[in-house]
Amino acid sequence: MVYIKGEEMTRYTMQLILDKWIEPHMDTSSWEYYDLCCKSRDSSEDQVLRDAVEAGKRIKAIFKEPTVTPTxxxxxxxxxxxTWGSPNGAMxxxxxGITISRDTIMIEGMELGYKKPVLFERHAVGGEYSAGYATVGKGELRTMFYPKGVKTEDVSHAKMVDVRQLHDEASAVVTYDNPLDNVVDLAHHFFSRCLKARVTPYVVTKKTVFKWQExxxxxxxxxxxEHYRERFREAELLENTGGELRHLISDAATMQLIRWTEGGFGMAAHNYDGDMLTDELAQIHRSPGFITSNLIGKAPDGSIIKEFEASHGTVSDMWLDHLDKEETSLxxxxxxxxxxxxxQHAAAITEVPEESAIVDFTTKMRKFIHRAFAVGKGTRDISGPEGLTTEDFVDLVAKALAG
Ligand code: NAD
Structure with missing residues (x-):
């Protein structure tokens, strides 16, 4: 698999985990490492990012530590x-990228924000993120579309998308697009995941007002x-939605996320709505540490690329404490x-003979972490002041794995 290294406190902690949990039990010599810390990107003129993207395309199973996009x-x-740009866009x-899947992490024997799993699908492309913009004065704004192959002077084959009069001294004008071709892939990914996890799916948009979201x-x-309704009906997962797929308006979805703490549902949304709603989800579920963040993409041959990361950043505040020789608890x-x-994804797609051993080991590792949290020996964000430091928690699980 591809292992992308990042920065600060999460890099430090992952190095402890690699040294104490993984290396003593696993042969990682075939992993490919790419260092995306700011200095490494700078000294390679960002070649290391291009190499990481190429390696991801080839190997299709990627782990990424959080990175710093330098200010x-x-x-x-x-x-x-x-100030090198965000590596996430390049990836x-x-x-x-089709979708970013963000799901609640559940811990047996411990109640977090949601009682049953919540699955989220955030469209990975389009919207405000790659918008073109300018600040302009009074005048007329025209947006024209020229189909591929049509020259800009050939106005007869162009389509006027929008004409508007601007009356203010200053207006921010913005254009962006929402690619729709891969929404069908997103749909298959989302509905099959919901079916497997036995949760009720909802689609979230603001299409009542933003007509272009239809x-x-x-x-x-x-x-x-066409592909899922009957299976969801048979699985009795559409009991609350009249046997049909239900649409939720995005502002209503923000409220339902707070009300539906029983869990047992999934939501699929546009890029920006997904960004906001998944942060809300993380808060209700107690911590960004309890939410997954997996980018699902598609290689030119149609095979699936999966990149797995935590949903939080590099935890800079603890890094500063660590540098000051103070205790931390990540x-x-x-x-x-x-x-x-x-x-697990790398093992599955390469069909290595050791696949079941890898699944067994990683499942055991997860079980030891969950058990530590469930008995109050977790980190301080969850277990309170009695919780363990970053290093002590790593040592506790290392001991369980060795025993
Ligand atoms: P952050 O997620 O690193 O931290 C936010 C707050 O949550 C901090 O108080 C931190 O201590 C706490 N926190 C986060 N994860 C935690 C964990 N696992 N355990 C305990 N506490 C935890 O966000 P930030 O401080 O806004 O950003 C720090 C850096 O991370 C920035 O440079 C930012 O650009 C980068 N970042 C990277 C990614 C990414 O690579 N995907 C995502 C977000 C932020």
Missing amino acids: EVQKQELGLKQ RRGWN GFWTRMKETFD NPLGLVEALIGAM
Whole structure:
């Protein structure tokens, strides 16, 4: 598999985990490592990011530590040549990102925010993230579309998308697009996951007001009706939705996420809505450490690429404490869940003879972490002041794995 290294506290903790949990029990000599810390990107003129994307395309199972996208201040502090862009965008493009799956991590014997699993599918492309924009004054704004092959001077074959009058001294004008071709892939991924996890699926948009969002819903609904409706009915998962796929308006979805703490449902949404709603989900489920974040993409040959990461960042505040020789208590569950996902996916797609041994080992590792949390020997975000430090927690699980 591909292992992407990041920065700060999460890099430090993952190194402890690799040294103490993985290396003593697993042969990792075939893993390919790519270091995406700011200095490594800077010294390679970002070649390391291009190499990581190429390796991901080839190997199709990727684990990624959180990375820092350098700000102007970090550029000065680290002596970088420039403020390198977010690696996540390059990966989503390079791997034809379809969706980012974000699900609750459940711990047996411990109640978190949701009692049963909640699954989330966030469209990985389109929307505000790659918008073109300018700030302009009074005047007329025209948006024209030229089909492929039509020259910009050939106005007769162009389509006027929008004309509007701007009356303010200053207006921010924005254009963006929502690619729809891969929504069918997203639908298959989402509905099959919901069926397997036995949860009720919902599609979230604001199509009542944003009419252009209709295409997302219709593709989801057509795929559902053709391939999944009967199976969901047989599994008795549409009892609350009148036997049909239900649409939720995004503002209503923000409320339902708070009300439906029983869990047992899934939501699929556009890119930006998904970004907001999954942060809300993480808060209700007690911590970003209890949510997965997996990017699902598609290689040119149609095979699936999966990149697994934690949904949180590099935990800079604890890194500063660590550098000041103060105690820290990083909850590694989200990181390790991602590592397990990547290891199991790599084993499954390469069909190695050791696949069942890898599944057994990683399942055992997960069980030991969960048990530590359930008996109050977790990290301090969950177990309170009595909880363990980053290093003590790693040692506790290392001991269980060795025994
Ligand atoms: P963060 O997620 O690192 O931390 C936010 C807060 O949550 C902090 O108080 C932190 O201590 C706490 N926290 C997060 N994860 C935790 C865990 N596993 N255990 C215990 N506490 C935890 O977000 P931030 O501070 O806004 O960002 C720090 C850096 O991470 C920034 O440079 C940012 O660009 C980067 N970042 C990277 C990614 C990514 O690579 N996917 C995502 C988000 C942020």
